[in-house]
Amino acid sequence: MSSTGRNGEELQGVTLLGHRGARYPDRYAPEVLESFENKHQNRDYFVKFNCPEFTSLCPMTGQPDFATIYISYMPDVRMVESKSLKLYLFSFRNHGDFHEDCMNVIMNDLIALMAPKYIEVWGKFTPRGGISIDPYCNWGRPGTKYERMAEHRLLNHDLYPEKIDNR
Incomplete structure (x- = not known):
């Protein structure tokens, strides 16, 4: 694969990036997720997203x-487009679900979109009632080393839990 940038065919299906009129969904909206081709399918590597403003x-x-x-994944053929991911995560703003369910729904939607080799989703929620909940879920492609990794x-x-000093 070339390292000279992406052509229109490679970006087919990516409609939100660079579009100033993108609408923020007011309900759970997995249909806003978009993907594009991974140009480095010959190697394993992680892509990590940190989303500090999630609300549900x-x-x-x-x-x-x-x-x-925190969303970390090892792409295979497809990768999630970041603006569509931002709009998708925003769609949880009016969505009523428990923390654990939100993390598993996000992971399942991303698996359906990309079919990654491996993915993990970790939510670090601020406390309510004096307790914080930090659900973690992951998935590795069945029958592969990624399943064992998961x-x-x-x-x-x-x-090695982190020191919590800001919540």
Whole structure:
């Protein structure tokens, strides 16, 4: 593959990037997700997104929940386009679901979009009622080394918890 940039064919289906009139969804909207071709399918590497302004609603009280969402994945053929991911995550703003469900829904939607080799989604929610909830989920392609990697990372993901001093 060439390293001279992307041609129109490679960017086919990417409609939101550079579009100033993009609308922010007011409901859960997985259909806004867009993908493009990975030009480096011959190697394993991680792509990581840090999303510090995620909000959703508590399904019981309707109160807002705030989190930083970390999404890390190893692409195969397709990659998620970042502006579409931003709009998609924004679509949770009026979505009522528990923290754990939001993380698993995000992961499932990204698997359906990209079919990555490996993916993990970790939400670090600010406390409400004196407790924070930090759900972590991951997935590796079944029958491959990525499935074994997912199991290993799941079993060992929080051996060294970070120092919490800002929430």
